[in-house]
Structures are given as structure tokens and as C-alpha cells.
Amino acid sequence: MPLDETPGCAAAAATRYPSAPMLGLETVWFQVAGSVCNLACAHCFISCSPSNRTHAMLDLAAVEAHLRDAEGLGVREYYFTGGEPFLNPEILAILDAALRYGPATVLTNGTLITAKRARELRALSDASSYSLDIRLSLDGFDAAGNDAIRGAGTFARILEAIGNLSSAGLNPVITVTEACTEAGDSRGRGRLLERLRALGLERPRLKVMPLLLLGAETDRTRGYAAGETLAGVALEEADAAALQCASGRMVTAEGVFVCPILIDSPEARMGATLAETLRPFPLRHRACHTCHAQGLNCRT
Amino acid sequence: MMGNPYVTQADSQVGEFRRAAFFGGVYSNHLALAAALKLARSLRVDAVFALGDFGAFGPHPDRSVEILRGNGIISIQGNYEEALSQAAGDCRCGYVDPRDNHYARLSFDYTAMKTAAGHKAWMGTLPRNLRMTLGGQRVLCCHGSPRRINEFLWASSTSDAFLRKLLDDYQADLLLCTHTGLHWSRFLPAEGNGGRSARGIINVGALGRPANNGRTEVWFAVVERASGETKVEFVPVAYDHAKLASEMADEGLPPEFRATILTGWWTTCLEILPAKERAAGKF
């Protein structure tokens, strides 16, 4: 996805866009699985799939080196994503390492969480005084809705993972994107919560996420329209501070990027180490419009 | 201090103490507040501090404010006082879940309606952060965190690295906060020798509602600095919670809130909890 191609020179473009400040590094994301996923969802904003090798996996040694840097910078929390994190053969050791530094959240499609793996995750969680949060994405109330987006048979596999986690005493946060339109209103939410209770989650946790018009999602719905940028927008200090890129960075095998959303934009790579990336970032990308308009952030 | 953006003139300096009591969110629980005050005095503290959120959740908000103002309790703003004194549209609690926000709105509308204008004006005069020394240690009191009035500092999601940075940025040895409703404390590991250092955090808990542990008592903290050691004691406060629940019913407050007071389990505002804190509760 190219940056908004504004005619004219780069200097003129730079003055037209607001910048996100770097207020202090609080949240570090790791793209542990690169762009490899066992699924190939129609709404995936980085078009992950079994064959997408654009981004390589991170290994334990690389993650540990960044964790040490992050500790020195006062980082509060860690997020693990991909692709599908449980395709990384070292994922348990990586989560174990992170949980020695702070709370960890892993974003997964759940399909690789067997009963055994769920018990291993429970053991990791019990061994740390920090929280291990598992975010499991679901895209509908039933197989018809979910599988249309995520692939045949995935609904049943996700439900099985929820059951496995619940049996192990773990309570995942179920994330539903707005592709599941019913999740937007309170009746729909209520139905989904009932469904999760029926699956054995006594205290179901649900979070509805806005969609990013990037990657595969541009074929499913649409890309960003020309007017959807932050060109000429003067950001309020509080709004700028709320952006993920004002307090977070994304570590990939190719270096440190401004945020988890823009890893396919070379301009968004800010350095090789976290310390090198502690500077403001110009919000030229169209996805920045969604972040700003919807207050997209990673809080539970 | 000059040149440090984190240390401002607006921080109120209140002097030197040896042993003090710290009250977290009162949430209009005037019965618990009165009981806690009596208990704190019996524990021979030099001073009593209240770290904000006097209203919300419970009945008759003015009763709590009158106890605070009438007894020389040194107070700072919480997100409630900030919102009420600025006539804001909501409580700025910082929830993200629609159900949590629904209950937050009920509390806020009730409290805003029932709080006297004079009390709201007083809330506007309170400092956001407060500095003191406790047996020579630099103490910083705040509501959520020193940088954000509605930031949630939970035990399981506050890394040591982040805590160290807050203490360094704000030039403090001890950070005291509330806002989450759950009490906890942690001291940073000492450099080198493996023990604990004297620097750390105390979330003093809340007087307004129980700690989501199936007990009906509410909690405050007594902190003492003696012979080079910082001692933190969390004090449970038993009070007439059945009476509070019946006052809440008379005021038309939601049955879910009363259930929390009567059972000690949180029924609302749960989606903001990290995994460990959520797992410890019933709902």
C-alpha cells in the first residue's frame, strides 16, 4: 500500500500532514510470526496467508534482545502478533521471556490452540505475576458468517480453541471486527456473549474492532478514498497522544516500524532498534485516518 | 527541578510526615468513609489523605464530601472531581466497553445531579498531584497515574520497567495512586544486592466498593517510614454495608451496584481488568 501520493515535492507534503509525537515508549509489538498464517482471511489488513513470506518470523534471541532494550526504555507491556503467532516454533519460550519483563498479550486466530497448548499457556500465566492475555478473533455468530470471511471450517476450530482455553482456566478476550455487522449493536453483543457463555466461558470478554481498509480488505470492501487522509488536519494534543504511534512501536524481522498497521510501508520503518525510533512520525498514510477517526487502540 | 517537564509548580507540597493514612476512591460510600476515618485515627496516623473520586456508585454524594471537608482530610482530584468541577458530560473513567460505560453514565448523572454547586467549586480548587516527604522519602500522590488522571495502574499490567520510569520522570521514591479500586503495592528490586529497594508503588485501593474478593470490607492504606524501612499496611474496613445498600435502593441506584456492596464481587466495570485481576473475581 503506497503512501498517499500527493503531487508536488516531498517538503510541501511534509508540511501538510500532522505528526504523531513520541511521548515515551510504552507498548512494544512483536510480529513473531511474520506474515505467515495458516488462514487467509478476506479482511486481513496485511494479507497474511500460508504462502506470504514478505515478513520473516522473529526468533527468541531477537525478541530477547529487543526486550532488554525495551526494559531500559521503561516499556509497560508487550503484544505478539503475526500472521499466526502459534506457527512460530519458539512461541512459548518467547512468551515466557516476555512475561519476565511485563504483561503480554498474544493475538491469535486460535486454530492451533490444542488442549495441550492451552495447558502450557496456563502454566506460563501461573508462573508470572504479570498478566498473559490471549486475544482470539472471531467473525460472526455462526459458521456461515465467520467462515465466509475466514475460510471453511474455521468457526468450529475457533470454538474448539475457546473450549480448550476455558478448560485450562484461561479466559481469552474475543475480538470481533466490524465485518461482523451484528456485533455493533447491544442486542447483537448480547447474543454473542450468550453464545460464549454456552461454550463454557463463565465471564466472556468481548472487544469489537474497527476494520482497516488495507491489504486483503481492499478487495473485500474498498480501499481508502482520496479524501480520507489527515492532510491539513490539525491534531488536538490529546488526540495525537491517544494514537498508538505516540507511545508504541512494532518490532519485525526487518526492523522497527512505527506501528503494527503500516509494516507493509517501507517509509514506516524507523530504525533497527527501539531506541532509534523515539521520534515523531508524520501521519501521511491513509490508515492514519482510521486511527484518528475511530480512536483505534490496543486497550482491552 | 527546573527543566523537567514532569515536575510542575502545580504539584502541591504538603510537608513532612512519618505515618499517614491514604484513602482511595470513596464513590459516595459515606458510611465506609466515616468508619475508615475513625479507624485511621485509632491507628495514630499523622495525617489522612484522600486521592480522589469522592462521588460515583453510592448514594448522597454530598455526605462524603462533607466528611472530607469537615475533618481536614487533605484531598486531591480524581477524574470525578475533575469532571464535576468542569461540568463535563461524563465521568472520564476511561472505560472502553459499552456495558461498562452504560453503568458509568448512570453513576455520573446521579452524582452530578446530587452534588451541591459549592462542593463542585471546591473540587475545582483541589490539586491533581500532591508531593510530601515521608520519613525523608519523596512521595507523590496522584489519582490514576501522575501523568493521566484516569490511567489504570493494575498490579498485573504495570511492569517494573514502567514503574521505574514513572518514578524517575516524576522524581519520586514512592508513588501512591487509586482509580482501579484494587489495592496492591510493589517495591522495585534493589540494584545489585537482590533485595528490595525503597522505591515503589502503592495503589491504596478504594473505600467505595469492596475489592472484588467476595468480602464486604473496603480498604485503605497506612504507610509508615521508620528505621530506614517503608511499611505498607492495607487496612480492611467493616461498616454497615446493608444500610448502604438500602440507601442505594431508596435512591434508585442499579441493583447490580447493590449486589457488589452486599457480596463483595464486582458486577460492572469489569472489561477493563487484565487477565489476572479478572480471573480473581466472580463475574
Ligand code: SF4
Ligand atoms: S486476519 Fe489473522 S487469522 Fe486471518 S489471515 Fe490475517 S493474520 Fe491470519
Ligand code: SF4
Ligand atoms: S496507522 Fe495509526 S498508529 Fe500507524 S502511524 Fe498512522 S496513526 Fe499512527
Ligand SMILES: [Fe+2]
Ligand atoms: Fe477514578
